[in-house]
Amino acid sequence: MEALVTLAGGMMSFIIGLIVVLLIIFLATGSIYVVKQQTNYIIERFGKFHKVALPGLRIKIPIVDRIAKKVPLRIMQLDSVVETKTKDNVFVTIPVSVQYQVQSVADSYYRLANPERQIQSYVYDRVRTSLAKLDLDDAFSSKDQIAQDVETTLSAAMNAYGFAIINTLVTDINPDPTVRASMNSINAAQREREAAISLAEAEKIKIVKQAEADAEYKRLQGEGIAAQRKAIVDGLVEQYESLRDAGIGAEAQEMLLLTQYFDTLQEVAKASNTQTLMLPSNPGGVNDAMTELRNSLFTAVKAGEQRPAPAPEPRATRPQQ
Structure with missing residues (x-):
């Protein structure tokens, strides 16, 4: 009985020792390993x-099994810079960012030796094909369309290799510095031209309105002067007719003309721009001036006399009884 107990104890010790040895071997050879979150091991x-080892504590057989690849499942980004030429023969550089993710772990590892270079090849081909159909100005306004074309092409191509294209971004279009400077100059010239046209239109409107205002002012001023002259002539004619009806002779007429003559001289002297006034110095010259004024007045009076007389008002007749 004691022999059996001794034998059992020996077997147990052997088993424990074997387990310890195996554990040491597993730890020494890395047979026990931990797969992190968002990562798969092939x-x-x-x-x-x-197999594909999922996240957690895992065991592999030493010498028999090995970890071929640690595949990240997070979204990764590949940045590329494509140099190409537009339809109007302008060389540009286009930064393109591709965001992608592994969908099939085995296919992504075994079917493509270098997925980053493969993605770049598709990006270069698609961007160059798209830019060859666009002018430089159209390219700036079609960045989103270029990115969409690249994403569609990549999605169709890379899906067969276990990759999903999440997003594609065309961040900028950079022409040569000299071309960019020329474009800025053209844009500045266009804006200056539009500003000049606007200023010219405003100046034209201002000039037209000022001319219209001046024409209206002169029209009203002419009407006022004409009315003033007509009132003066009517007043002179009325005074002359009153004197004639009163039986006053030519002396009164000459006095009236002389008064008007001196009033005219006074008004001329008040004008601010009058520098010199030429007057006759001998009595004969004064008589000539008076004769001219008298003739003018007589002409006005004669014109007034030639006016048709107003029609007499009809008298009221009494009805016969």
């Missing part, structure tokens, strides 16, 4: 794909 057995 495990090969004797060089052949065996």
Whole structure:
């Protein structure tokens, strides 16, 4: 009985020792490993794909199994700079950012040796094809369309290799510095031209309105002067007729003319721009001036006399009884 107990104790010790040794071997050879979150491990057995190890504590057989690839499942970004030529023969550089993610772990590892270079190749081909159909001005306004074309092409191509294209961004279009300076000059010239046209239109409107105002002012001023002259002539004619009806002779007429003559001289002297006034110095010259004024007045009076007399008002007749 004691022999059996001794044998059992020996077996137990052997088993514990074996477990300890195996544990040490597993730890020493990395057979026990931990897969992190958002990561998958590709495990090969004797060089052949065996399984995909998910996140957590995992065990592999030493020498038999090995970790072939640690595949990240997070969204990754690949930045590329494409140099190409537009339809109007302008060389530009276009930064393109592609965001992608692994969908099939095994396909992404075994079907493509270098997925980043493969993605870049598709980006270069698609961007150059799209830009060859666009002028430089159209390219600036079609960045979103270019990005959409690249994304559509990449999605169709990379899906077969276990990759999903999340988003594609064309962040900028950079022409040569000399071309950019020329474009800025053209834009500045166009804005200056539009500003000049607007200023010219405003000046034209201002001039037209000022001319209209001046014409209206002169029209009203002419009407006022004409009315003033007519009132003066009517007043002179009325005074002359009153004197004639009163039986006053030519002396009164000459006095009236002389008064008007001196009033006219006084008004001329008041004018601010009058520098010199030429007057006759001998009595004969004064008589000539008086004769001219008298003739003018007589002409006005005669014109007034030639006016048709107003029609007499009809008298009221009494009805016969």
